[in-house]
Amino acid sequence: MSGPLPVFTHLLHLTDHRATFEHALLTEPRREHGYCVDDMARVLIVATREPGAAGPVNGLAGKALTFLNDAQSYDGRCRNRMDSAGRWQDLPSTEDHWGRMVWALGTAAAHSEVGLVRRLATVQFERAAQTRSPHPRARAFAAIGAAELLSVAPGHTAARELLTGYVATLPDTAPDPEWPWPEPRLEYANAVLAEAMIAAGVALDDAALLDRGLDLLDWLLDLETRDGHLSPTPVTGRGPSDLGPGFDQQPIEVASLADACARAAAADARPAWLEGLRMAAGWFGGDNDLGLPMWDSGTGGGYDGLHADRVNLNQGAESTLAALSTMQQARRYSPVRQ
Structure with missing residues (x-):
């Protein structure tokens, strides 16, 4: 193919x-x-799994990480929508955008060719993994991110707990x-x-x-x-x-x-x-x-x-x-x- x-x-x-x-x-x-976490999570995924990415594509990953970090609350929930002036338009939650964020962070932690991106993504993943979502697709997105992180760090406690919790649901x-x-x-x-x-x-x-x-x-x-x-x-x-x-x-x-x-x-x-x-x-x-x-x-x-x-x-x-x-x-x- x-x-x-x-x-x-x-x-x-x-x-x-x-x-x-x-x-x-x-x-x-x-x-x-404006902008949204749903899309910036997808940006982080495609940017960090692109092999041999040129500078501008690596720059996309950096912007996505910064955006997702700003969206997160200390308890792991996150906002979704920001206006063009940089003001958040909603309150933190665990809707689908939370799950996509966890998916993206696990993917970046596992696949980025940039060491700093991997480390920052892991830190953000661990913060997001403190909470859970009642929504089936949000849980599924997050489970994929946890599985990605476990593929390179099999002993990662937060990822394993998130994934086993997903299976139980x-x-x-x-x-x-x-x-x-x-x-x-x-x-x-x-x-x-x-x-x-x-x-x-x-x-x-x-x-x-x-x-x-x-x-x-x-x-x-x-x-x-x-x-x-x-x-x-x-x-x-x-x-x-x-x-x-x-x-x-x-x-x-x-x-x-x-x-x-x-x-x-x-x-x-x-x-x-x-x-x-x-x-x-x-x-x-x-x-x-x-x-x-x-x-x-x-x-x-x-x-x-x-x-x-x-x-x-x-x-x-x-x-x-x-x-x-x-x-x-x-x-x-x-x-x-x-």
Whole structure:
């Protein structure tokens, strides 16, 4: 499998001295909407897992770490939204942005090629790991971060306690073999629920949990494949009786599948995971329900959504980071390193 390389030009264009702007009007940042932890966590992930990153990409990691540190409270909770003047707009909580922050900090601690980034990310991780979230996706994001840190520091107490606590919250296996998903409907970033099980199964040497995560991802990948290409769950969700394709489709769904397939491929030799990665990269390249490209491969800018009749050509941070993340994962498993 080979494909286009991640290109950081547009992401850098969306970023000022403080952070990456959340939204864009076509290619131009919409400064009036400010910044968010959700996106800066994603920035930290893609920046620190980019091998041999040039100075500007390393600079993104530094900005992300500073932003996340400023967002955190001493008790581990964090704010999410900051306006363009640098003022926080909300109170600390443990919503999804907290989980994404923990995921990013664990990833940076495990994969950054810069020693200072690894050390600072570990300190911030330990602060964030003091608390827990009641929200399933936030817990799953955080579990992946804990598993990443344990991959390089198996004795890390806070990471292990966070991960074992996550496993204890998992619901029993769904009783309906036709709908094994742990929720009555697919919602958003769905593959993260399977990926967290896989990550925890590997980190805790729990073969049953690993197999459960793999089986769940296999079911999801099959459900979201249509005529040989990905047709991901739309923003309205998907239930057992819903027929595809559904719209609007969001790039973050595809990136979530790519992340989960990459983690599955590292733990299991089934060819389905590499095929899933190929389809995820292909979705951005135009192998989707409309046959239209979902990113600008020259700048790395990702388009904000696939509607029933057109592409949303705005290139916001979430969509751009989803494209970059997907291309990183596809490159990781390319037989010819580019």
